[in-house]
Amino acid sequence: MSFSNDRLWLWLGAACYLAGFALGTLSMARKKPHSRAVMYFIVGAGYVFQTMGLYLRGAAVRGCPLGNQFEILQFTGWSATTLYLLVGATFRLSLLGYATSLLSAALAIVSLSIPSLDTTRRVGIFGGNPWIEFHAALALFSYGVFALLSLTSALFLIRHSSLKNKRLSGAFAFLPSIVDLDHISLRLLITGVGLLAASLAVGSVWWFRDTSIVNLSKLLITAGIWLAYAVALALRLGSLLLPKRLAWVCIILFAAALISLWPVDASRNLPPKADSAADHSPI
């Protein structure tokens, strides 16, 4: 296998994420916290390999690699890892590296192990328009943020349950404080909503120029997801949505967003109504 093979690098990335997951699992089984620096290094190494793989894929397709479900899953995992590498260093949340490595490993391995996800890919989906490409990349990056948000939300719910049930030892001892988890979730929510809003704003410039290129189902699903997250954010900022309920909402919304990728992606495979410009809107 050649080093110019993108899948080789992506497999190496997946192996690193798996190693991070194994390290976290092992340290929990041994009831000893793992070194945050080691976890950061392992996930960082996975990120470098994955970036290399995506770069090679991007170079081959001459654009952002978002042409099929394989690439979308890889890009989502890559986005979540990017955020972890930024957030993890700043907030030093324990278990976040473990959770990120689990998520990224799962996304990478699923995408690499199912050949049908990568058998075909659309070409010229952005019509050579860098703004549409930017719109698509931003949208998927926001999905990465929401992926990380769903992880911090899950950690929040586990921490909340452990506190309510008065179980604080064992693996629960490694969890971050509930207030820290709430704060980081709120920041991720603001970031995700902001990125998706920016993505929609960039896309809308082109849609308004020619409404015939708009794939209505895609637009509705994407706008609906953004709106749901934005409403959750507004309610939380207005203290109307309690942290525990917000955590559930974020998990459910991410599951919905992830599931919606399939119909959205499938809708792009339909024959264009007028011309190939119908595929210019990726999400």
Place this chain on the structure above:
Amino acid sequence: MSEREHTASSFFVLGADHHTASLETREKLALSADRLNSFQLQIEKLSGLSELAVLSTCNRVEIYGVADSPVVIDRVQEEFCTSCNLSRSQLEPIRHLATDRDAVAHLMAVASGLESQMLGENEIFGQVKSAYQAAQARHTVGPVLNRIFQKTFQGAKHIRTHTGITVGQISVANVAVDLATTIFGDLKSAQVLLLGAGEIGEKTAVALRSRGAESLTVSSRTLTKAMELATRFGGAALPFETIPVHLHKFDIVVCSTSAPGAVITLFTATTALRRRPVHPILFIDLAMPRDIEPGVAKLENAYLYNLDDLARIAEGNRAARQAEVAKARSIVAERAQAIWKQIELSSASLGHGRPGTATALTPQPPLPGLDRGASST
């Protein structure tokens, strides 16, 4: 100075601790700064005693030294008895004496917290370090004690890092503080309300303070008492009857009143949480009968822990630490053996007498404090 003064053959520890000595006896044994000084001045004069360090804490008094014969150790013991106004017959049943490798193992077990009343506590490590530094300042340590103490510190650190003997808090007050950090992370900005003036409540407040909580408010049925406590903790006092109005301003509420009924009702807590819906409140109820209605635990953003809950967590942590003792002791034995071997080798290379041959001064009965195998009598 005799030829054997630098050999390790007569490294010894002589002392007593909470394992065998009652609180009253420990009070007699305790060496205050003045007494410690005069005691050290006395025994430093002993010929045949080449090195010396004294560890004196509330739970133990131990003399570590290098003596060239059991007779010298006997004289150290005599001086110690004199210093504490105890007869030899009073001291011997409670004292422990170990030499050579066993004494090294004992020192390492002490520094690791394995011999502490609260297994695995951290303070003892600093106390042993201070004792060593004090001995260095007095110029009473030499090649043997220097090596033994320094290697012991490394060993104790290793044990604390690689075993679970320090994991989890084992006192109710510290468990409560750990709980607070589990919820709030950094306690610096946490607003703490201390309700009542119970002893355990005070201890918890002190523990919270020591872990960074800066804002402390005290409330008691008697405002004067609340003000007294507030002054002591550098906090503010709050009239008892105004608690329902101000409860929403606090993140951590520690209750230890002697009120016959609930001081914080479900209604009071619900009202407070409504005024701060996204910010949790930790209620710590240390009172008996309880100060907080149990229904408060069901409120979404409230975390309620009572005395039993905290005691259960402390007990669980204690059991977990206990389960690590065997592992820690095997590291102690291994490391003590290695340190002693090094001492023997360096003694041999210096051409001193064969180490490891020292015996205790007189035949001793089995020492209850040294069921750790430290007796070399």
